[in-house]
Amino acid sequence: MNARQEKIIELLRESGGWMKGKDIALVMGVSTRTIRNDVETINASLTGAAIESSFQLGYHLKTQEAPVSRAKSVIPQTPEERRSFILKQLLRHRDININDLPEKVCVSLFTIESDLRVIRQWLADSSDLHLESGRNRIRLVGDEAAKRRLYKFLLSQEVEENFLNMDTLNELYPDFDLTEIRDLLAECEKRHGIEIRETAQSMVLMHVGIALTRVLNFNPMERVEALKDLQETPQYLAAREFWDKIARRFQVTAPEPEISQLALLFMGKGSGNYYKADTIPVNGKDISLEDLTTAMLEEVRKLYGVDLTTDSKLQEGLSLHLRGLLLRLRDRTQVDNVYLEELRWRFPLIYDMGVTASRKLHEILGIQLDPNEIGFLALHLGAAYTIHRKPSKYRAVVVFPSDQALATVVIEKIRRQFQDRMDVVAVLDAYEKKRVEDLNPDLILTTLPLDHGLNVPTVQLSVFYSQENESQIFQQLNRLDKNRQKDIFQHRIRELIKPEYFLETLDASDSEDVIRKMCQPLVKAGCIPPEYADAVLEREGYAPTSFAAGFALPHALNVTIRESAISVAHLDHPLQWGDHSVDFVLLLAIREEDRELLGIFFDWWIQIISDPLRFGLLKEKNGYAAFVQAILEEK
Incomplete structure (x- = not known):
């Protein structure tokens, strides 16, 4: 199946019912005839007829368990995928035979030559690389650093927006198993008593993946700012142990700058205590990171009415990030932000805060940031804004007539899972309309079928509280969110x-x-x-x-x-x-x-x-x- 056919299955699954062929065609941007052909291909590719057709109703997915792979097809399906495939082959091999490509991607030699013309133009417009050909062979020529940047760009395109899925992330790094690296990292953290939030752990893992790729390609970080007393910390010892094990596993040298950088990532906001000064030289002047951070947050406050200037944790984290950012700009190094598209797509207001902060940075220092760096600023601001915003929580009443001990366990789990969005204001062993009305709930959770005349959404739970129940509550809260501002x-x-x-x-x-x-x-x-x-x-x-x-x-x-x-x-x-x-x-x-x-x-x-x-x-x-x-x- 190609990517469009996989998307049709996903669309029908999300719909949960029948969809007209013309509606599917509208979404896909193709004709209804193409949709009919795609459905035939899907049903031929899967065991049993996965999609049922009706002249009057359209199409629907017969089973919600129809296997849909999020991975790309083995054979490139579009010109963009085909050109990406060719570039990756050129990056992985010293040169390739042009005559071998038509068979690999199932197109004619004429099409391959057309693709190569597009690739040549794209490389000329966007990089310092170029193609050289002769005797039916072709190779990619240019600086090694430029090749690595191109490779990382192509890999990040593969992940699309699914950046927290370990299976998807693993495909980014063909030289090693990221799951194995994650487990090794967790083992070193545990041995040295280091606790890292799950969200921060994802960022650390992404850093480690990119750093290890750089080391395996003989391009490690060459230097890091001199730090005081860092080597005595448990974070440094954990980072040292991790890189020593990596060095033995992959037969490479453990670079000291990479060890120090990982130790600082383990520390998070506390890493600021290990720098020699609170200033950093920029264009011949010592810049106070605290003053720079305050100026950026003040600009956000003026424009958005969100006062984050008193958030000390944000100040510390942003100062630490700015130090690294300014050092990267000084050394003319770049970092890829795999969160960028997700951030811009899902949180445009948060991303705009990052743009506002970067504009202030440009005003003060004359430095203009690229979208990747703006995205990193937005991540810091977004985390603080989410805490600051704190929209009013929904009020939930639980009707749980079962065993009290079991009820306590279930309710505590619900409270813990949804504490940021919902307060359980009462737990009743029986439904009483007057009492529930007085509590004025936004949501009723119950373990028994409940027929009441209140205009309050109700979710029926299992007495053992399943994952399906968790999903039902989550979806109902999302519906409440949607309706809250609808009027x-x-x-x-x-x-x-x-x-x-x-x-x-x-x-x-x-x-x-x-x-x-x-x-x-x-x-x-x-x-x-x-x-x-x-x-x-x-x-x-x-x-x-x-x-x-x-x-x-x-x-x-x-x-x-x-x-x-x-x-x-x-x-x-x-x-x-x-x-x-x-x-x-x-x-x-x-x-x-x-x-x-x-x-x-x-x-x-x-x-x-x-x-x-x-x-x-x-x-x-x-x-x-x-x-x-x-x-x-x-x-």
């Missing part, structure tokens, strides 16, 4: 997106032309000042707001807006916008007084793009009324 959003959306701000077909030459044309109706209506387009372009200069799904969300930072509005445009033809091709644009202009509305918008947008069918309907050019209906889920 506000539905009331405001027609005010924000007026017919005169909706451009059903926009002919533009490039992204700048799109932005300037979309600003015109908002300027005419008095919503934004004439210079707003320039401010949007300045924001795009820090990091383009385009996404792989084919849309862009341009907006400005720190500009006075007279009236909140959103301009919508369907482009006459796709345009290259940053790294992505875009045909659908929403230009945002939200007043400072409506900051909360920006958060509501992004919450809504995440729901939209997470639903392929709904997103497909939104992108259809059916006019303003149909667009608003798709937004509000009106039937």
Whole structure:
């Protein structure tokens, strides 16, 4: 099966019911005939007919256990996958025979030669590498560091957004088993009494994977800033033991800078105590990391109304990160941020905070960060913002008439799992309508079928509390999240997106032309000042707001807006916008007084793009009324 056919299975699984062929075709961007052919291929590839067809109802997945592999097909399915395959072959071998490639990727020699022309142009535009050919053989020529950067780029493309899946991560590193490395790391941490949060452990593991790849390719870190008393710490001893075992396992030398860097990662925010000074030289001046951090957080406070300046943990962590960032810039080294696409896609408001912080850094030091570094800043700010935001928790009442000891165990588990989102305000052994009404719950959890007349969602649990129950509660909380802001959003959306701000077909030459044309109706209506387009372009200069799904969300930072509005445009033809091709644009202009509305918008947008069918309907050019209906889920 190819990637599209796997996506059809996933789409039907998520739907849980019947889907019309035309709806699937809309999501996939192909004809209904192609969908019919794909379904036949799927059913021929799997044991038994996995997808049932009906002339009236469409298609549905007969079994929810239909095997869907997230891995790429062995044979590249698209031109992009084919070119990536060729580049990886060139990176892994000194040279390759051009005549062998058609058989490996199941295309003609003419197609291979066409692919090589595209690869040559891409390398010329984006790297210091180039292809050399002769006697039917071809090889990749250039600096070894540039080759490694290309290899890491190709690997990160394979992972897509599934960066916390160990099986997927493992495929990034063909030279070793990342699961084995993880277990070895955990063993060393345990032996030296080091405890690391699960979220931080993922970051440490990613660092170790990249560092080990670098060492195995004879390109270890050559130096690290001189540190005081670091070698006496348990974190250093654990890092030393880990790298010593790695050295024996892979027959390499354990580099001292890599040991020190891993020790600092183990320490997390406490690593700041081991540096010689609280300043770092930049362009001939000693820069106070504390002052720099404070200035960046103050800029975030002014723009977003979120005061993180008193968060000492964030100050320490951000200062430590800035030290490493400035050293990387000084040494002209780069790091890849595997979290970047996930962050930009799922948390655009958080990513924008990173852009704001990077803009302040540029203002103070004259240094402009790339999107990877902006993403790292956003990770720090996002973690602190999540804690700071603390939306009000939902109130849950539990009706559990079973054994009291068992009830205590189950309820304690529920409290522990959902403590950040829900408070269990009462535990009852029987349902009493008046008592439950007085408690005013948002959610009722019960182990018995419960028929009540209250307008309160109810989740029936097993007395032994299964993983399915955990999932049911999680899904219900997500539905409550969705409904919490729905009334506000539905009331405001027609005010924000007026017919005169909706451009059903926009002919533009490039992204700048799109932005300037979309600003015109908002300027005419008095919503934004004439210079707003320039401010949007300045924001795009820090990091383009385009996404792989084919849309862009341009907006400005720190500009006075007279009236909140959103301009919508369907482009006459796709345009290259940053790294992505875009045909659908929403230009945002939200007043400072409506900051909360920006958060509501992004919450809504995440729901939209997470639903392929709904997103497909939104992108259809059916006019303003149909667009608003798709937004509000009106039937």
